[in-house]
Amino acid sequence: MTEVKSDPIDVERLVAAMADPATRTPEVVNAYYTLCIPFYREFLGRHWHTGYYAPSGPLGPKDQLRMELRIAASADVGPGCAVLDVGCGIGGTACHLAQVMGARVQGLTPNTTQLDMASSYAKAQGLEDRVTFVQGQAGELPFPDASFDVVLFFESACHFPDRERFFREAHRVLRPGGRLAGEDWLAATGLDEELKRRHIAPLCDTWAIPELGTLETYAAGMAGAGFEVLERVDLRDEMALLRGFIVDEEDRQEVRHEIAASRDPVRRLIMSALLILGEAAAAGAFTLGRFLAMKTMAP
Numbered sequence: 641m642t643e644v645k646s647d648p649i650d651v652e653r654l655v656a657a658m659a660d661p662a663t664r665t666p667e668v669v670n671a672y673y674t675l676c677i678p679f680y681r682e683f684l685g686r687h688w689h690t691g692y693y694a695p696s697g698p699l700g701p702k703d704q705l706r707m708e709l710r711i712a713a714s715a716d717v718g719p720g721c722a723v724l725d726v727g728c729g730i731g732g733t734a735c736h737l738a739q740v741m742g743a744r745v746q747g748l749t750p751n752t753t754q755l756d757m758a759s760s761y762a763k764a765q766g767l768e769d770r771v772t773f774v775q776g777q778a779g780e781l782p783f784p785d786a787s788f789d790v791v792l793f794f795e796s797a798c799h800f801p802d803r804e805r806f807f808r809e810a811h812r813v814l815r816p817g818g819r820l821a822g823e824d825w826l827a828a829t830g831l832d833e834e835l836k837r838r839h840i841a842p843l844c845d846t847w848a849i850p851e852l853g854t855l856e857t858y859a860a861g862m863a864g865a866g867f868e869v870l871e872r873v874d875l876r877d878e879m880a881l882l883r884g885f886i887v888d889e890e891d892r893q894e895v896r897h898e899i900a901a902s903r904d905p906v907r908r909l910i911m912s913a914l915l916i917l918g919e920a921a922a923a924g925a926f927t928l929g930r931f932l933a934m935k936t937m938a939p
Contacts (some may be wrong), residue, residue, distance in 0.1 A: 651905045669848045674753050686732025689794040693883040714932045715790045715821035717741050724788045727796020731758025738770045747773040779805040786815045793822035798849050807865035814935045826929045827852040839925035846913035855929050867933035875928040886918035
C-alpha cells in the first residue's frame, strides 16, 4: 500500500497539540482533520462512517452505503425531500442519497477543504441542482426556521462541543412533522469508572471527542429539544458491529507493524487510534447507536 505522507514539521506540532486537552482547541482539531483527509480517503473512500455489517461475507464500501440507506429510510427520505446532512465530510453521503433516493440535500461542514472537495464532487456527479454544501457550525445552523423535512447525522454529533444545542438547532430548522435521524459513536450504557478510564477516555483523546454520550443521553437531549424520540437502538442488537473494527489479534498485530514502519506521524496517530477503538469495542465499552426522532405537529 502506498503511504500518504504529510509535512513532518506542521504535523509534529499538531499531533503534540492534539495529545494535550489544554491545547486541543477547535482550530487545532480543524487543522488536524484537514491533514487527515488523504488518510480518510484511503481508509474510507468518500463515506466517512461505519458500515451496516452483515453477519458474514466480504466487507467493503457497500456496507457504508447500506448504513446510509438504513438511516435515510428510517426517516422516510424520498423524492423531493429536503434533507440536511450535518457533518457532511467530503460529500459522499449527500450525493449518494440524492442519487438513490431522489432527495434534495444540503451538506454542512465547518472545514473549508472538505467544503471545496464536496462541492467539486457534486459537480462531477452532475448533481449541482440537487446537492449543495455550505460551511457552518452544528450549534448555529445557517438556515431559516422550518427549512427541512429531515436532518441527518452520521458519526458527526459525537464531535460537537454542545450536542444539546445541535438538537435544538435541528428542531428549529425542521418543519412540523420533520425527522431527525442518525447514527453515532457511544459509550455503552452502565460502564463503571474503571472501564471509562481504560477505554472511553483514551478513545476521546485520540479522536478529539469532547465526551461520548450514551443511548440515554442522546435520547434525553433530543427530548429536551422538543422531539418525540421514536427509535434509539444499540446497533450491536441490529448488526454485526464488531466486524467493522480491529478486534482480531492477528489483525491488531499487523497494524502495530504498520505503525512501527511508518514515518508519518498522522498515519501513526490514526492507526493507534483505530487500535484503541477496536479494544474499546471488543471490551463492550464502545458501541454505535441509531436514532430517529420527530418534531411533533403544532396543535
